[in-house]
Amino acid sequence: MSEMICITCPLGCHLSIQRISETEISVTGNRCSRGETYAKEELLFPKRVVTTTCRAVGLPAGAQAASLYAPRRVPVRTADAFPKEKIPELLKLAANLEVTLPVRRGEVLVRDALGTGIDLVATRTISCGEPS
Amino acid sequence: MKQLKFDAAVIGGGAAGMSAAAELRSRGCSALVIEREEELGGILMQCIHNGFGLIEFNEELSGPEFAQKIEERAVASGIEALCGTTVLEIRQEGGFHVVYGVSSRHGVVRVEAKAVVLAMGCRERNRGNIRIPGSRPSGVYTAGLAQRLVNIDGYIPGKDVVIIGSGDIGLIMARRLSWSGCKIHGVVEILPYPSGLTRNIVQCLEDFGIPLYLSHLTTNIRGKDRVQGVEITPVENGAVRYDKSFEIPCDTVLLSVGLVPENELSRNLGVEINPATNGPWVDSRLMTNIPGVFACGNVLHVHDLVDYVAEEARRAGAFAADWLAGASPQRELRLKTGSNVRYLNPSKVDPDRENKIYLRSMVVKNGAVLEARIDGRVVKSIKKAHVQPSEMLFLTLGPKDLAEPDQRTASQSAQVEIAIV
Ligand SMILES: Cc1cc2nc3c(=O)[nH]c(=O)nc-3n(C[C@H](O)[C@H](O)[C@H](O)COP(=O)(O)OP(=O)(O)OC[C@H]3O[C@@H](n4cnc5c(N)ncnc54)[C@H](O)[C@@H]3O)c2cc1C
Numbered sequence: 001m002s003e004m005i006c007i008t009c010p011l012g013c014h015l016s017i018q019r020i021s022e023t024e025i026s027v028t029g030n031r032c033s034r035g036e037t038y039a040k041e042e043l044l045f046p047k048r049v050v051t052t053t054c055r056a057v058g059l060p061a062g063a064q065a066a067s068l069y070a071p072r073r074v075p076v077r078t079a080d081a082f083p084k085e086k087i088p089e090l091l092k093l094a095a096n097l098e099v100t101l102p103v104r105r106g107e108v109l110v111r112d113a114l115g116t117g118i119d120l121v122a123t124r125t126i127s128c129g130e131p132s
Numbered sequence: 133m134k135q136l137k138f139d140a141a142v143i144g145g146g147a148a149g150m151s152a153a154a155e156l157r158s159r160g161c162s163a164l165v166i167e168r169e170e171e172l173g174g175i176l177m178q179c180i181h182n183g184f185g186l187i188e189f190n191e192e193l194s195g196p197e198f199a200q201k202i203e204e205r206a207v208a209s210g211i212e213a214l215c216g217t218t219v220l221e222i223r224q225e226g227g228f229h230v231v232y233g234v235s236s237r238h239g240v241v242r243v244e245a246k247a248v249v250l251a252m253g254c255r256e257r258n259r260g261n262i263r264i265p266g267s268r269p270s271g272v273y274t275a276g277l278a279q280r281l282v283n284i285d286g287y288i289p290g291k292d293v294v295i296i297g298s299g300d301i302g303l304i305m306a307r308r309l310s311w312s313g314c315k316i317h318g319v320v321e322i323l324p325y326p327s328g329l330t331r332n333i334v335q336c337l338e339d340f341g342i343p344l345y346l347s348h349l350t351t352n353i354r355g356k357d358r359v360q361g362v363e364i365t366p367v368e369n370g371a372v373r374y375d376k377s378f379e380i381p382c383d384t385v386l387l388s389v390g391l392v393p394e395n396e397l398s399r400n401l402g403v404e405i406n407p408a409t410n411g412p413w414v415d416s417r418l419m420t421n422i423p424g425v426f427a428c429g430n431v432l433h434v435h436d437l438v439d440y441v442a443e444e445a446r447r448a449g450a451f452a453a454d455w456l457a458g459a460s461p462q463r464e465l466r467l468k469t470g471s472n473v474r475y476l477n478p479s480k481v482d483p484d485r486e487n488k489i490y491l492r493s494m495v496v497k498n499g500a501v502l503e504a505r506i507d508g509r510v511v512k513s514i515k516k517a518h519v520q521p522s523e524m525l526f527l528t529l530g531p532k533d534l535a536e537p538d539q540r541t542a543s544q545s546a547q548v549e550i551a552i553v
């Protein structure tokens with residue numbers, strides 16, 4: 001028997017979960033069926049969208065001096081929710097990744113990260129152009 | 133000195149400023165956005181986590197993605213922007229609003245505008261605002277400043293962290309720093325319930341086994357040069373139990389204790405501030421007491437969703453365009469905060485069109501009803517499964533709701549009371 005709070009909507013039902021077998025659970029305390037779906041996913045295949053940053057490299061020579069604005073980090077995220085148990089490994093991968101500028105929002109930086117089928121993508125465009 | 137002339141000057145290039153300017157442009161007015169930072173986007177650029185845009189774009193985006201989508205829209209509509217320019221003063225000169233700013237590229241900038249839209253956002257409450265006793269070591273940051281250090285500049289503020297306040301920015305930073313290899317030793321909240329979203333409690337604290345100390349007061353920040361620990365003390369039935377104080381060792385403290393609208397410029401201009409929001413009082417058109425000066429986004433009141441900021445700012449842009457075209461409402465009804473309502477924005481409605489009103493509850497309640505009344509008569513009621521202070525509510529009131537049942541009683545003093553029951 002375990003407890004969790006459903007976060008699908010702001011009501012935040014307190015769910016009680018009974019494990020029936022490896023792949024089956026029974027849920028009580030949910031005010032709607034989405035609570036059960038949430039509990040199943042959370043217990044059996046927990047996933048999170050991961051957001052972090054990578055080092056930005058390859059600013060054109062002089063850009064740093066010419067414009068006051070020279071970003072050092074490129075924000076990135078997984079294109080979809082990512083298996084929770086593989087997150088530490090993914091973070092290591094991202095920490096060692098260098099992204100060469102310019103970069104475009106949505107650009108795939110790592111395809112099929114750690115064999116999950118989920119890509120790691122940039123979440124902003126950095127053009128290194130003249131500031132306005 | 134660089135001299136410019138526009139129909140409207142928009143101060144601040146965050147989600148609010150860009151959205152208001154785009155709307156002004158789409159209605160044929162020229163608009164200049166003046167932004168202190170070297171790029172547009174505002175605070176969103178440092179909010180790299182996702183969860184933005186479900187209402188505005190129908191997908192879950194990160195802060196930078198949301199900001200750049202809004203920027204693309206704004207640029208396509210033909211706004212002009214002056215980045216790296218800090219506005220120092222807004223003055224009235226010869227029937228114009230004149231905005232003075234400084235920029236490293238242009239020196240002093242003077243912008244003459246017929247209308248001004250205030251969109252300066254908010255800033256964080258800091259240690260002084262909440263009076264935590266103790267010494268003044270280094271290692272104490274506001275959560276938003278730490279967010280900027282980590283996400284934009286690529287620095288880690290410290291290794292062993294305690295977060296004071298359970299606001300969303302602090303919770304998001306707990307996860308961000310945990311993912312960056314720091315250890316978060318606890319989140320301390322004086323209230324008996326967390327002020328952040330449940331989703332963030334689950335995904336930012338529980339996922340990492342970070343303890344949440346509810347009903348605990350921070351009674352000391354200890355350390356000589358660098359923070360060495362914080363002393364926290366339980367509050368039981370209103371009494372601070374000093375006999376039960378304990379210390380959490382750490383080298384870094386983050387404060388996540390709320391946001392305040394950034395209204396220095398507005399005050400100096402003579403804009404009247406509503407003490408309940410710390411933002412300007414605005415009429416049904418989001419116009420302040422100074423004719424032609426409008427406000428939107430976090431400078432008007434702190435929003436929890438940027439989607440609402442964008443929506444409100446578009447209306448501000450549209451109202452400013454109407455004002456520039458010489459239109460103004462025939463009459464306005466005053467709004468009054470009823471039971472359990474902390475504030476309402478705007479503070480007046482125009483009975484001849486649809487009005488959108490944002491409000492905050494003072495209470496946590498399941499099965500609440502949002503009610504609008506005129507002279508005690510209920511003109512609209514909306515059921516809400518759940519209300520809480522950290523979630524902004526809204527309702528719309530239109531000509532149908534605001535019509536006077538009896539023309540003879542229609543008076544100037546009629547007001548609409550909005551309550552949560
Ligand atoms: C630290 C922090 C974290 C946040 N995290 C989240 C989150 O996770 N999720 C969420 O939905 N919301 C979050 N918010 C709320 C967020 O601010 C709003 O959702 C929204 O982005 C606000 O837009 P805005 O345009 O009103 O303000 P801002 O984005 O703050 O824009 C205001 C702009 O005005 C500029 N400015 C101010 N004064 C001047 C001046 N004198 N001259 C020139 N320019 C000036 C500033 O540089 C800034 O770019 C956060 C807020 C803060 C402060």
Ligand code: SF4
Pocket residue numbers: 006007008009010011012013029030031032033034035036
């Ligand atoms: S179970 Fe249904 S009602 Fe309860 S929190 Fe989850 S989604 Fe909301």
